[in-house]
Amino acid sequence: MPSKLVKQTTQAAALSAISNIFAQIIAAYRNDKPFQLDHIQMLKFAFCTVLNTPLNCLWQQYLEETFPSQKPAPASSKKPVEAQRSLDASNVFKKLLLDQTLGAAVNTVLYITVMAGMNGASANEIIQAVREGFWPLTLDGYKLWPLFSLVSFLWIPVDKRVLASCAVGMGWGIYLSLLAAEK
Template sequence: MKLPPVASSCLLALGIDCISNVIAQRMKAWRDGAPFVFDRVLFLQMAILVTISAPINFYWQNWLERAFPGWKMEKKKRTADTSLDAEEKQVFLKDDGEDKKVVDEEVRVRNWWNIFRKWFTDCITMGALLNTTMFLVVMGILKGKSGGMIWTDVRNEELKIIWDSYKVWPIANFFSTTYCPVERRIVFLSGCGLVWNIYLTLVAARL
């Protein structure tokens, strides 16, 4: 049975994020010079975070694609192939005055202005704010923190995490919004975010 795109994308994202969590725990043990002890609670917390955030990000990416389509149709002219009739070409022919036939046809081209706006909205403004806030709030709830403590984490950590994210996500988001199909964008970003999720796991461990 074929899973819906949102389900398959989120399951793949969950798998990638779980791998990054184990790597992060091993790195933390190595950095601290301590024997590796698998932290099941932290692993479960990060898995729950991804289970909540991945569907939200999936629909967020779909909204971005609808709001800022990455492709547009443009009319271009070319010399007609007279071996085909107009119906086969699905275009209109006209005489150019030199006994040649030229074709007005619509072709799909990248909409770079929309791609820029989609990229800027996702990784520089709303996308960065959405994901960072979601990370801090969900992790705070899972750790049993009060609303005041969660708000303190948001004030103290959010801008730092967003600033650090600019070292990773602008390039990854450019390629995802430009070349990756929207239904596979979450998986692509999760793959690119393997290192980033290691960083988030280390942040979650200290919250």
């Protein structure tokens, strides 16, 4: 049986490929052209997801282990384990802050670097692409990801967070695919 990490990566890559296909359909419609699937572009998005999903799974695990969303129950409590835990708002805030700064920066640079590299960019061109694309992409991401991250940290189990973010990220993936198609 495949490991959780392999399963999550495979599921995320499939969702990424699907979002790219939707983006290609939308782009064809916008340009009044017949839809013709660009397999290479779809595979590039899936491959980028294969590279970043394990890192994101490990990141989410680290955040939860370091800053658990739930406070442990007092040892003297006689309530069932589920009822013993309470929200640790301070830890949720710390995770949100780290995820939306360090996590967002790493993901954005990784995305831009991998996509530019797969499109044949030189090292200097990749650096330039990161310089030009980092802030616009990061600021666009702040329209979606902080709210999702907060919901995720509050209610989604850590082992389901990356897959949940991939499901929500289908819309984000369509946006990224359309953005990449313009370049």
